[in-house]
Amino acid sequence: MEKKSELYAGKAKSVYNTDEADKLILQFRDDTSAFDGEKIAQLARKGMVNNKFNAFIMQRLEEAGVPTHFEHLLSDTESVVKKLEMLPVECVVRNIAAGSMVRRLGVKEGIDLNPPTFEFFLKDDALHDPMINEYHIQTFGWATETEIEEMKVLTFRVNDVLKQLFLGAGLLLVDYKLEYGRFNGRIILGDEFTPDGCRLWDAHTRDKLDKDRFRQGIGGVVEAYEEVARRLGIALD
Ligand code: ADP
Ligand code: UDP
Numbered sequence: 001m002e003k004k005s006e007l008y009a010g011k012a013k014s015v016y017n018t019d020e021a022d023k024l025i026l027q028f029r030d031d032t033s034a035f036d037g038e039k040i041a042q043l044a045r046k047g048m049v050n051n052k053f054n055a056f057i058m059q060r061l062e063e064a065g066v067p068t069h070f071e072h073l074l075s076d077t078e079s080v081v082k083k084l085e086m087l088p089v090e091c092v093v094r095n096i097a098a099g100s101m102v103r104r105l106g107v108k109e110g111i112d113l114n115p116p117t118f119e120f121f122l123k124d125d126a127l128h129d130p131m132i133n134e135y136h137i138q139t140f141g142w143a144t145e146t147e148i149e150e151m152k153v154l155t156f157r158v159n160d161v162l163k164q165l166f167l168g169a170g171l172l173l174v175d176y177k178l179e180y181g182r183f184n185g186r187i188i189l190g191d192e193f194t195p196d197g198c199r200l201w202d203a204h205t206r207d208k209l210d211k212d213r214f215r216q217g218i219g220g221v222v223e224a225y226e227e228v229a230r231r232l233g234i235a236l237d
Contacts, residue, residue, distance in 0.1 A: 084181025
């Protein structure tokens with residue numbers, strides 16, 4: 001496969017066109033950002049770890065009946081994916097209260113959420129990704145009613161699959177963000193599933209093993225991602 005022009009350079013990944021019109025190359029970089037791009041750093045090995053982590057998770061999801069954009073690994077830091085027409089919304093499911101839910105609602109970090117919650121956010125850094133609801137999405141044409149329903153069903157299916165997968169590795173899946181896109185009239189999971197976009201706590205100590213280590217300046221960020229990968233049996237080298 002031939003890499004063509006850069007389509008988009010995001011905060012953590014670069015997206016390239018290829019010689020196949022319906023395929024893209026996603027390059028996972030070492031760049032790490034938080035607070036809508038206000039805090040930025042380069043973390044050695046993170047691109048490689050996240051690329052392989054994402055490949056592993058996307059394959060588990062595909063096996064469990066969640067359609068994903070993932071095709072195959074191309075190199076240590078690159079994957080081939082289907083080119084989607086991305087919907088500008090982020091889907092967040094939470095099993096345990098943390099992050100913006102705690103700040104917004106004043107609930108205690110760490111409480112179990114039963115049932116798990118579902119939230120939509122608008123993907124717009126300049127507006128700081130505001131929370132939106134299904135009416136906003138339909139009214140402003142960001143997705144149709146059917147697409148909204150499909151995103152909810154798939155995002156909860158991902159929860160069923162991944163909660164168990166991580167628990168088997170001694171980890172709690174606290175929350176996560178997913179992005180979807182259109183492909184041949186279907187809604188497909190795009191973007192990534194890595195510790196950059198979810199929260200994972202050690203099931204016994206509740207140590208944070210995700211991007212909160214970067215947000216909160218705890219350190220050992222990539223080491224924590226590698227520990228999660230090791231527990232899941234993901235080969236990194
Ligand atoms: P951000 O845009 O938030 O800075 P990234 O650095 O991760 O995020 O950039 C990756 C970009 O690629 C995101 O905007 C994401 O929506 C987009 N993207 C992810 N998967 C696909 C895909 N399969 N097809 C088209 N665009 C995609
Ligand atoms: N998240 C993300 N990208 C975003 C916003 C959130 O990947 O632009 C993830 C985040 O890592 C967490 C979940 O979505 O796993 C919920 O994030 P939250 O709303 O708590 O926001 P935060 O506290 O991270 O700002």
